[in-house]
Amino acid sequence: MRRIGVFICWCGANIAGTVDIEKVVEESKKIPGVAYAGEYRYMCSEIGQDMIRDTIIEQNLDRVVVAACSPRMHEPTFRRAAESAGLNPYLVQMANIREHCSWVHKDEEEATRKAVALVRTAVAKASRSVELFSQEIPVERRALVLGGGIAGIQAALDIADAGYEVDLVEKSPTIGGRMAQLDKTFPTLDCSACILTPKMVDASSHPNINLFTWSEVEQVEGYVGNFTVTIRKKARFVDEEKCTGCGDCFEKCPSKVDSEFDEGLVQRKAIYVPFPQAVPNVPVIDKENCRWFVKEKCRVCEKVCEAEAVDLEQEDELLEKRYGAVVVATGFDVLGLEEFGEFNYGKHPDIITSLEFERLVNASGPTGGKLLRPSNQEPPRNVVFVQCVGSRDKSRGKPYCSKICCMYTAKHTVLLKEKYPQSQAYVFYIDVRTGGKDFEEFHRRAVEENDAIYLRGQVGKVFPEGDKLLVEGVDSLSGKTVQIEADMVVLAAAMVPRTDAPEIARLLTLGTDAHSFFTEAHPKLRPVETHSAGVFLAGACQGPKDIPEAVAQASGSASKALGILSKETLLSDPCVSKVDESLCTGCLMCIDVCPYHAITEKTIEEKVHGEVVKRVVAEVNEAVCQGCGACSVACRPGAMNVKGFSNEQILAEVDAVCL
Amino acid sequence: MKNLQDTIREIAAQSLARGEVELVIGWEKGDLWWQSYPAFIEEEKEADRLIWDPLCVPNLSRYLLQELSEMDEKKIALFVKGCDALAFNQLLQDNRTVRERVVLYGIPCDGLVDPSKLEREGLDRDLQEVERDGEELVLKAAAGEEKRVPAKDYLYDKCLTCRYPNPVAYDQMLGETVPVEPEERFTGVRKLEELDYEDRFSYWAEQFSRCIRCFACRNVCPACSCIKCVFDLQEPRWLGKATEPSENAFYHIIRAYHVAGRCVDCGECSRVCPVDIPLQELNRKIILDINELYGEYDAGVDPEQEAPLITYKTDDPAAFTES
Amino acid sequence: MSVAREEHNFEPLIVAFCCNWCSYAGGDLAGTSRMSYPPNARVIRVPCSSRVSPNFILRAFQRGADGVLVAGCHPGDCHYITGNYHARRRLSILRRFLGFMGVEPERFEVHWISASEGGKFAEVMTEMPEKIRALGPNRKLRDAR
């Protein structure tokens, strides 16, 4: 007979508020094999864990069931507690009586009944549990960082500084990302370029960092410690070794298109360097817009290049690289405003997004930092800023708060005042959110010292009236509707993930939320990890963030990646498949369904009726197997089983759950 | 017909004499008029035991399972009808036989006689031999009397729907290929699908209630080739031993599911069932659905083709919203 | 039988196999979001929908389940890359086959529920018992002993 201990957690009132703990204890004691049942207010606390450890020893328990929160939350905690009592951690099972019970059911009697059933099921599983042991797997001690914005740069530098090689892959022609587009940073008003550019240079000159700009990840295989990644290095059509960065090519190039870097406020050439401080400072030819590639006429760039660096015959290169860990830092985009016709964005040049404003005030921007109205190149006098355009809008936009708009808008009012002391800023806001160091002080400075007028309310309509823009809004604090004749209207459009985020998620098997932001492994306690072991998140690809947060998360990701790279081997999760060779018929269908190529065939010899015969059976590489169990269902004779989710355990659970 | 039987004997004798194989598996006459047994011939002189007539129904491929492992590295000659050849290919796909160690002699088959159909009309009285002559059967009685009846009326149902009467795998084909004119094979399935859920359940409950768990269906099936059947395991105990209705249903559902995408539709399960459960309909239902959802697939035709339930397409349809 | 089994006050028992990465997490999210749904379903956590053997499903019916649910990641989003593609084929065939056996298809459902779809999880947990309540208790495939 087993000696199973059942530990039931109140989780304060979270469980005890809906589930009759006493009753669950009482019922648990009646389950065959249960030698002990007890409860405590917070099982995951130190006292709770000690209680588990001590009870295992005192009661001589051989299996443990903890009825508490989701195993996705605290299974590791309780496994450790059991281990400290000398019990194999895989002899612990959890019953999820919080997320799947007390939090979703209102009726105490029903919830209690279900809690008892869940405990009974966990006991059944525990009684079929066996000791499991991890294996050692070797680690490829190099890292991949996806995305060359400030988060990616920081992560790459941290990993490289620790002595490990990093490949930094960036989709666009240069690293730098969104931060390179910004003018000043809140709340200190540091010049963005002044603090970013040195980091870009560091990244490009670091002996441990290999830069792959104008490159994309095409395929990812493998698992933590052993990823194999295919990188497409797109043809740049300019030889990076030969190019001197003289700029003659883009001087002479006849094709013009909207500049991505300048948010379409000005045009660039088909052969271009996005901005003067780009790293690498080597131009790239944009095939879609180059006359040679579109019409097979031109080749002017080739002719003017004295270094003979232009190579129109260059082709994409596919590189296969191996890594132990991956940091994803793919950044954000700005929500398209097609749904918000009342603002007339796109219909009048003086109605712009905040990112465009950023370019307009930037010394390296299209007006050399002079901040002029795009319509007539005159300084603006009245500038209206509208917050929450598409943020906090579940109807036409995104339900979440984009987090940084309140602060950058305050910054914009200050910058406006600095440029034109006679000007006036008006900010329509719903709430001003200034949670951050020196944020509230900065916002007050905008209001008190820079005369920004904050109007609590939204804008109903923006439309051109003569050479002005008429803004109709409301100030709910005074209870009045407000009309402002503006020279410029700046819309704080919501922050959204990059459009290719779902594709990246697919490649790396990451989870995403409903808006395609990547999901962290735990919202509080594992904020940089993902559910894909060895893949970590940094920056706004995971959710709206400001620069210091993105950088902090990048360093967090780097340290998590280093945690893997610093080891020669990793311990594998023992919950993987295994073959019972005596049952294996050798049909090898398991090989066909295995997504990780973890199964191979081998020939064994065995005695049948006194004669030695050879036959083929399947063999699992436990380091490669991830434990999905697809093979176990393809296996008719039941030879393939999944440790920790074995046929015996699941059948026992089914039987118990139906009792 | 006699010609083919002579050829069979001749070939068997020759290959043993030349040492090409050490064992020939064919059919021999059983104790009763309708019986034919598998014959295992190791000596040239015994080749004359072999027969070929419309009663040679046993599927010989399955005997390879035991013979191959016992005669390590030795070669075996095997006579295969159309359905036997499909079975052979399925065993090959399941790694349960070795192509190089088997010499296949293909026998085009124009259908086998269902003794019960003769019995039903009293045609079995004093019957000793049955021969096929064109579209007719020649029934020979002990007294030397001969009676001729239209062959089609007395063939197994499964033979009437046979789509591969000519072996798809052979080293040498014996005899002329026969025309392929199968009747629609899913008629039975479709008829059952006309019933509502309650009637379907009652139908099958009644059928399964007769099951005595003799495992004949499993033992004859070329797709049921596991060394140890999952239902014979003690731990985990997937299925009880009692012939309880739910356990019977469980057994037959899972057996059908285990051969899903692998069943060659030879119909042997239905034939050998001592209580006449129409087991082939179960397998055919699955074949029909696989064809409909994931593309036409005939198990046993091409052992290189991936079986439908171990592969997928990213845009596969699902049947989760149907009611 | 912990759920009321009497005909007049029938509360269906549903066995739900949920993949650890998406659907189980979606269930967790329904919990953390304090959504509310009836307690008819009991979840058995499996690594992937491809781990769910037809044997488990039949066993559940045999032991008295009135309905069985399998929930996994959306096709294309499988944590194990391709598991749910296999599950989609296997379980589609099984679902039709159970129908052929006379088991109403409503009693065996498969849903794709991502970790972010707490709402969908709660919805499925609410709707499935309703459908099965209308069908009444399951006696088919059930071990009568």
Add this chain to the structure above:
Amino acid sequence: MRYSYYPGCTLKTSAAVLEESALNAAKALGIELVEQEEWQCCGAVFPLATDEIASFLSSVRSLDAARSAGEKLVTICAACHHVIKRANHVIQSDGEVRDKVNNYLELDNYYSGQGEAIHYLEMLRDDLGFDKLAEQVKEPLTGRKIAAYYGCLLLRPAKVMQFDDAEDPSIMEDYLSALGATPVEYPYRTECCGVYLSVNNEEIAAGMVKKIINSARRSGAEAIVNACPLCHYNLLELQDKTPQGEPVLPVYYFTELLEEALGVKREVEEKTR
């Protein structure tokens, strides 16, 4: 092209010119609009209170009749279109209402929203095509600067009406372009004219109308077109008048210009407009 046609009360009385011009133009375009045999007043306003089901009944009857005839249901009056389209949406999305309405109406076949309600303009845009329309224009309105007035009922709520981008529509401008006219865009083209406020709050409605009319005039419009009898009344009656008592900006139904451009204009007595 053949459609079931729902006229509505006003088109049979004070807005007869809207119906006559629309039918006349349709004929010229080879479009058959078959007036439904039994139609009842749509109720003029969509019942926003969720418990007022009776008001759906006439809409559902017409939708069901069109469905049975296998035809789309075309309306010309913006208000009727609004009510019928929204009623259909409620039937499609709310099972409880659907059952109640069906129980009450006892139709031959259960109606679950299979009918399709479209506005005359949608018929021209989506079924005929404005490019095809342009080909049939005999007397293009070249050089005429016309402002389109959308009002509320065709556009909003956008998720239900799905007529055009509710904040930045273009169907009427595209229509005017097809007729050869120069459409004039102005900020207030989607703003409300005051609707029934003119019944007993005329002053407020007048303020709204003046904003619209003056905005259109400032943008250079010589005339304004609309698709709704009540908008038409408000725009015409509540705008400023010249010293001679003439409206400062002429107001037309959109179909009047269509007749003209197709070269089938009839002589109309001024007072029926």
Add this chain to the structure above:
Amino acid sequence: MKVTIESLRSDILKDIADISGENVAECYQCGKCTAACPVNQAMDILPHQVLRLLQLGLVDEVMNSKTIWICASCFTCAGRCPRDVDLANVMEAVRVLLLRERGASRIKAEDMPEILRKGMPEQGIVSGFRKYAK
């Protein structure tokens, strides 16, 4: 003004929620409805204030306002609300409750001759009666 638990949970608030199908708690007072409203200048309380008063259970102030009779059901507010609150439905619910319970029709039969004299189209007369009378 006095906010009490009774007024926050009054039956009339429930009626408004039922008839309108809207949950006023979803409003976070951004004022978009007011900014969008074409008749806001004629209102005594602004559209967003209607929702605020209802959130605080101050139904009488809404019921006694001019605003609810000035709302033209143009749906501009509903289309732009970031919280998907359909204020036009809420306004209607308040009107309907008043018209049903107090029979306080805003248009009377004796007004008809004047309305007809103006040449008001049938659509206007019907909608006026539907909105202002029961």
